[in-house]
Amino acid sequence: MIKVDGSFGEGGGQILRSSLTLAMMTNQAFEIINIRANRKKSGLLRQHLTAVKAAIKISNAKVEGDFIGSTKLSFFPSKVESGDYDFKVGSAGSCILVLQTILPALMLLNKKSTLYLEGGTHNPMAPPFDFLKNSFLPVLKKMGVDVEMSLKRAGFYPAGGGQLCIIINPIKCLSRVSINEFGDLLKIKPKIIHSNLPFSIASRELSTIRKKLNIDFDDRDCIEQLDSIGPGNVVAIDVITSTITQSFYSFAFRGIKAESIAQNCINQVNNYINIKAPIGEFLCDQLIIPMVYAKGSLLCSNLSMHTKTNIEIVKKFIDIEIEIKKINDVQVQLIFI
Known part of the structure; x- marks a missing residue:
């Protein structure tokens, strides 16, 4: 049985989720201790338990420790269906x-x-x-x-x-997938994801984006009013290049000005464009496990602790070489061999 320490690296829920994924894909049992040890409230919360239950269901697994607050779990997968x-x-x-x-x-x-x-x-x-x-x-x-x-x-x-x-x-x-070029910048596309809040908030956010990024657009094309139970506001900006579309988001919180929410997203966009690595921090993390199976290479911004931890968890389940090649101070290339 593979042993996983949930306090390793970034010490959050991703260690559990990646372990569940890899266990199902390789049909290997594992035991994890110290689940989410580096979080303010450790152990399984409802969303983590739902992920466990989903993994049990699709892989006909047996499990021990699947309850709210659990800091230890054993998972024995069978056939994924x-x-x-x-x-x-x-x-x-x-x-x-x-x-x-x-x-x-x-x-x-x-x-x-x-x-x-x-x-x-x-x-x-x-x-x-x-x-x-x-x-x-x-x-x-x-x-x-x-x-x-x-x-x-x-x-x-x-x-x-x-x-x-x-x-x-x-x-x-x-x-096989290789994404190693930033490509030509084709378009910067803003969108305000909005529900049950005054439209003036979205207008202020778009005004900030227009001014700070020096781009023009029709506000009516950039506000997506969604059906939801509660209120919500998210500033979204897609950076579209000839290689890839990289999305950035900033979430509204009570007491934070609309202009500040927009500026946070703008800062992410400017940082991405300046670094010129096609695969941003969060996308890189999401792609680690699929790339293990597809093989290839990715040019990324410097790896987060989240991503580094994910790579080490992969190596516990699969004998694979993932080369981390430093290109410069802000770029690394991941090569999946």
Whole structure:
């Protein structure tokens, strides 16, 4: 049995999720201790437990320690099966992170799966729906993975209640992927994701983006009013190059000015353009496990502790060489051999 220490590296929920994913994909059992030890509230929260339950369901696994607050878990997977699945977080906890756990295991099967997920879709502690749709899934498409994802209802923090439908089509062939050029900057595309709040907030955010990035657009084309249980506001900016679309987000919080929310996203965009690495920090982290199977290389901004931890967890389950090649002070190349 593989032993995993949840206090290692960044010490958060990603260690558990990646371990579940890799256990299912390699059919290896593991035991994890010190779950989320580096977080203010350690142990399994509702969204982590939902990810565990989802992994149990799709892989017919046996498990010990699957309860709220648990800091130790043993997971014994069996055969991963495609099918129609319905998983509910039951809070504003991210259902995107539940998807992150089970998608890699399901995407390599030769039969279609349909997932219905409920929970947070726009949670500041996780990649939002739009990031997956605009940045992550197009890279999977380059690998030959065909995933359709639709938002039925947005789930903002703290109300939650979002609904997603994901269709994972049978894979024909997993293709090698190399993304090593920033490419030509084609377009900077802002969008305000908005629900149950005054439109003046969105207008102020767009005004800040227009002024600071010196781009022109029609506000009416840049405000996406979503159905949701609670209020929500997210500033989104897509940087579209000839190589890739990289999405950036900034979440509104009570007491923070609209202009400051927009500026946070603008800063991310400017930093990305200046570094000129096509794969940003968060996308890099999301792509580690798929790239282990597809092989190839990625030019990334400097690796976060999150990503470094993820790489080390991969090596516990799979005998693979992942070369980390420093290009300069702000860029590294990951080579999956």
